[in-house]
Amino acid sequence: MSYHFPKLLALTGMLAVVFPVFANAQTAHEAHGHQHAMPGQTATATKQGPHGGTLQQSGSLQFETVVSQGGIQMFVFDHNGQPLSVERGRGAASLRIEGNAKRYRYDLLPDGKGALTAPVNLSQIAGRQIEIDLQLVGLPGIGSQPLNLQEVTTVPASQQQLASAAIARQKICPVSGKPLGSMGDPVAVDVNGQTVYACCAGCVSAIQSNPAKYASGRPEITVTAATDADAPLIAKQGKCPVMDESLGSMGQPIKVMIGDKPIFLCCKGCIKKIQAEPAKYLAMVYGSQATPEITVSAATQADAALIAQQKVCPVMDEPLGGMGTPIKAMIGDKPIFLCCKGCIKKVEAEPAKYLAMVYGQGAWNGGVGSVPAGAEQVREGIFKVSAADAPFIAAQKRCPVMDEPLDAMGGPYKVDANGKAIYICCPGCAKKIAAEPQKYLTVLAQQGVDAPSLR
Incomplete structure (x- = not known):
């Protein structure tokens, strides 16, 4: 079996782009079938460790494995539960994601805080069950002979990810019937201990005044x-x-009224x-109109990366922020940032023109545009994605090499295929693209995906 050795699993940058896998995410670790491969000794799971991980007993030693979105940690204790030094220890963690045969190997090294640590970003597989094979050497009571353990657990989801998953499940505002996100960030409303999301602050009072009506999170029909x-x-x-x-x-x-929107x-x-x-x-009737809905709001701190990427207002060609907090205009699902309120009417009058200026020709109606080639390499020719890639990642969805979701292996990453950007699920797929770039561009074209140009 081949192994890939990515140092860090990259973030996609959007959350907007949010996945249903978090729907059943558990914030506590679960361990099953722990094993110790040395003859005559058995490793068994006992209880939760002092750092919130799971404990395994092997001989006179106890091993606590902690899995978080920030990586993997291993703590070692004697039979009385006293921590032992791991400064001379070393290890390796071989990780496999549920439903996928590939394994990813990470080194476990002393972190100076009492643990062997593999600092790897696991946020993109939050809520997914993983199997970890651990091999340890140089620890007290072990010496040079390797110790093998196994851990089966779930990467915990953050509160933000759980909220994003809930928004993705609810989909539309129960008051207005509008898609959540179409009016800016959805607003969470507590309804008898249950969270319901509204499309905007204007719908919050309606939910609060009649909680029984909106408790399901579905619009009145x-x-x-x-x-x-x-x-x-x-x-x-x-x-x-x-x-x-x-x-x-x-x-x-x-006539069917979904919230305040009629469908005939x-x-x-x-x-x-x-x-x-x-x-x-609702999407079939209102999402297919030639002119997408345009909503306007003040930019927030969450938009900082996109503002830095866009840099200047497409109407006035002035630096964003030079005239106060930038204005955020959502044209369908694409944000454009303006230097001031005076530019809003220009964008409303010619949205296609300004979409093309920000995203490149063809951005109108979801077409192809261009993205930066990339500045941060994870390996030669393999780049981390940025906020500018988010619309194209959402359009491509799956890796053309492995036919896996782009975030399934810690991706997406970006590679150059004859001047076009192809997004892949893991660095191991880059060689295939480099060897036959046109083949994979054709695969995407057959799926209705036109890869953006690199600039």
Whole structure:
């Protein structure tokens, strides 16, 4: 079996880009089937260690393994539970993610704080079960003969990741029916000990005034027959999103209100589909319009990386921040930062023009643009991604070499394929891209993905 040796698993930079794997994430470690390979000795899991990890007993020694988003730590204790020095110890951790055959090897070295540590960023596999094979040497009572242990645990998810997963599951605001994130950062509302997310501060009071109505986190759905007053909206929508039939072809259209957004259906038989998947049909009716929704807010500290990347206002060509806190204009799912409120009308009048200026030609309607070549290498020719890569990572989704999600192996990383950026799940895939760049560009093209140019 081949091994890859990445020193750090890279962050993707968005969270917006958030994964359902966190839905069942556990913040406590679970250990199963610990083993010690030395003849005549057995390693067994006993209890939680003093550092919050799991303890294994082997002979007269106890070993505590702590797995966090910041890496792997190993503490050693005598039979009385007193800590032992690990300064002369060394080790290796071979990590395998649940559902994946690949293993990743990391060195365990003394950290000067009483532990053998492998500092590796595991945040992108939070909530995933991992299996770790540990090999230790040079510890008190062990000497030069290797000691082998095994740990099965779950990488804990952060509160931010758990919140992102909850937002991804809820999808839409229960008051307005708008997608969460379309009006800026969703707002958490406590409803009898349960968190419900609203699209904006304006919807919070509605949830608080009627908690029983909104406790499910789903928008209220009401059904009526359309009236003459709805004629302009029916004409604009044109077809039923469920049956793709012309509205009116099967009698008077049915009007379904999802929060404050109406959807018109060809017949009563389509109502159950809308009730089962309101977010899907809202996106079909409102997400397919030629002009995306434009929302405006003040930039926050969370936008600092994107502001640094964009640098100047596309309207005035002035440095962002030179006229106060930048203005954040969301054109669909793409942010553009402006130097002042006076530039908002320009962007609203010609959104395609300013999207192209910030993201490159073709950014309109989600098309291809360009990204920086990359400044921080993890290996030769393999670069960490930046905030500018986030829209293209979201579009590509999977590694063309391994057909794995881009974050499955600690990625995504970025490589140059004939002047185009291809995102990969782990550094081990870079050689395949380098050997046959056009092959993998073609693979992406067949999936409807047009890789961005490198600049």
